[in-house]
Amino acid sequence: MRGGRHVAAVSGASFDLAAGECLALVGESGCGKSVLASALLGLLPGNAQTAGTATVAGTELLGADEHTLALTVRGRLVGLVPQSPAAHLTPVRTVGAQIEETLRELTGLSRKAARSAAVAAAERAAFPADHLDRYPHELSGGLAQRAATALALIGDAPLLLADEPTTGLDRDLVNRTADELRRHTDDGRALLMITHDLAAAERIADRVAVMYAGRIVELTGARGFFGESGPRHPYARGLLNALPERDFTAVPGLPPELSDLPEGCAFAARCDRAGERCAVRPAFTDGVACHHPVTPAAARAASTKDVHRA
Ligand SMILES: Nc1ncnc2c1ncn2[C@@H]1O[C@H](COP(=O)(O)OP(=O)(O)OP(=O)(O)O)[C@@H](O)[C@H]1O
Ligand code: NI
Numbered sequence: 001m002r003g004g005r006h007v008a009a010v011s012g013a014s015f016d017l018a019a020g021e022c023l024a025l026v027g028e029s030g031c032g033k034s035v036l037a038s039a040l041l042g043l044l045p046g047n048a049q050t051a052g053t054a055t056v057a058g059t060e061l062l063g064a065d066e067h068t069l070a071l072t073v074r075g076r077l078v079g080l081v082p083q084s085p086a087a088h089l090t091p092v093r094t095v096g097a098q099i100e101e102t103l104r105e106l107t108g109l110s111r112k113a114a115r116s117a118a119v120a121a122a123e124r125a126a127f128p129a130d131h132l133d134r135y136p137h138e139l140s141g142g143l144a145q146r147a148a149t150a151l152a153l154i155g156d157a158p159l160l161l162a163d164e165p166t167t168g169l170d171r172d173l174v175n176r177t178a179d180e181l182r183r184h185t186d187d188g189r190a191l192l193m194i195t196h197d198l199a200a201a202e203r204i205a206d207r208v209a210v211m212y213a214g215r216i217v218e219l220t221g222a223r224g225f226f227g228e229s230g231p232r233h234p235y236a237r238g239l240l241n242a243l244p245e246r247d248f249t250a251v252p253g254l255p256p257e258l259s260d261l262p263e264g265c266a267f268a269a270r271c272d273r274a275g276e277r278c279a280v281r282p283a284f285t286d287g288v289a290c291h292h293p294v295t296p297a298a299a300r301a302a303s304t305k306d307v308h309r310a
Contacts, residue, residue, distance in 0.1 A: 001047075007259045009035040009048075012215040012284065017159065019188035022181075024201035024222070026194075026239065027211035028255055033194045034083050036211075037161045041078055042069040056159045075106055079157035081165045081181075083194075085148030089136040095122075095147045096132030099154070106155040125150035126176055141168035149177060153184060160184050163194045178204045198243060202226045210236040213255050213266035217289045229300050232293035235267045265291065 001007060010032040017023050025033050038044050040054055040061050054061045056077050064073060074080070082088040090098055099121050100114040109117055119129045127146040136144060145168055152160060162181055166174040174197065182204040185191050195201050201208060201222070208225045210218040210233060218233040225231050230240060238251035253270040256262060262269070267290075268278040277291040 001259070005259050008214050008261055009258055010039065010214050011261075012289075013211070014284070015209055015216060015219055017190040017192060019158075019190060020185050021207070022185055022191040022193060022205050023207050023209055024193050024195055024205035025209045025211060026196070026198065026201060028239075029196075030258070031211045031255065032214040032258070033211055034163055037080065037163050037192070037194060040159075040161065041074055041080055042066070075102070075155045075157065077157055077159065079152045079155050079160040081149050081152040081160070081162040083163040083167075085144040086136055086139070086141070088148060089144060091136050094133050094135055095127070095139070098147075099132070099150060102151050102154045121154055122147075122150050124153050124180055126173060126180075142170075142173065145169060146173075146177070149180070153180070156184075156189065158188075159190050159192065161192050161194070164196065165193065166195065166197050166200050174200055175203065198226075198240065210239065213261060214258055215266070215289060216284065217267070218287060219284075220287050224296075229296045230294075232288045232296070232299070233267075233290050234271045234273050234294065237294060237299075238270075265289075 013032075013036055015023065025036070027033060035044070039050055042061070042064060044050065050062050052062060059068070059072065059077055061073060061078070089095070096118050099118040100111070103109050103114040103117050103121060104111065118132060122129060122132060125146045127143065127150050131139070131143060136147070139147065145165065149162070149165055152162070160181070165181060166177050169177060178200045181191055181193065193201065193205065205222040208218075208220060208222050208231075209216050210231065212235050218231055218236045220231060225236070226240075231237050235251065241247040242250045251270055256266050256269070264279040264281050265271070265274070268274040271278070273292050275292065282289045282291045
């Protein structure tokens with residue numbers, strides 16, 4: 001940034017995704033989820049610096065040249081449902097034309113075959129066939145979302161990144177879209193779903209990664225995360241408790257500035273379990289980055305207490 005300032009948008013993210021698996025990436029606005037997705041597709045701004053490694057099916061993505069990214073990565077190895085679909089669709093071409101072009105490019109269909117295949121491709125994302133001749137600005141937010149999802153599903157990429165794929169959709173469409181994305185993992189493809197919608201994550205995810213201030217602070221099985229014992233990181237527990245159907249109490253305070261991160265645990269200032277040790281940044285071990293994670297037994301006890309209180 002100007003003045004030599006650095007924004008540590010993503011500073012510690014290590015995970016793997018198995019064939020056929022769905023991982024949900026959750027965390028507060030601004031914690032680095034979309035930057036992580038952009039990094040995997042080589043879509044970061046020119047002044048961004050990346051380090052580390054990220055491979056999909058043997059291809060290194062970080063630092064791959066533009067030629068590789070364009071011809072083998074984007075849409076083919078890694079698909080993307082972008083966070084702001086209206087901004088990613090080409091404004092001067094109809095949705096149908098964009099779907100047909102994508103079909104021709106990624107599946108090699110002829111122009112004529114692509115025309116009829118476009119209806120089926122749209123249908124996969126519940127995009128109405130009679131809207132295919134519309135331009136992006138003629139679509140509602142939810143329709144643009146569905147158009148972007150239809151485009152992202154076409155390549156059947158081994159890894160699909162879906163960045164907030166259910167924003168602006170009503171609950172039944174959320175479920176339908178989430179289920180269609182989940183079907184992408186049939187035949188051994190993987191899905192990384194970035195979402196604020198924990199109900200959608202619970203519906204389709206096998207594992208959940210929780211991000212805070214640019215770091216993954218917990219990575220755990222979805223059943224445990226949403227189940228009786230719940231997550232172990234205090235922030236992850238706070239995220240869940242903020243849900244209306246749970247405590248409906250937000251985590252107090254705000255996340256730190258990513259250009260001015262504290263040396264120790266970035267969550268300490270907001271954490272009711274914080275102590276002296278938290279002045280040192282906790283390493284990510286055993287699925288959690290915290291000096292005093294909630295133990296499963298204590299978590300279960302707390303959850304029965306909550307039931308009694310309710
Ligand atoms: N081009 C950029 N230049 C400077 N800072 C950026 C840039 N893009 C993102 N950031 C910063 O990186 C951080 C992470 O942004 P990111 O978009 O990944 O958040 P997010 O977790 O996806 O949030 P949301 O849930 O709101 O989409 C933010 O603090 C943001 O301000
Ligand atoms: Ni985002």
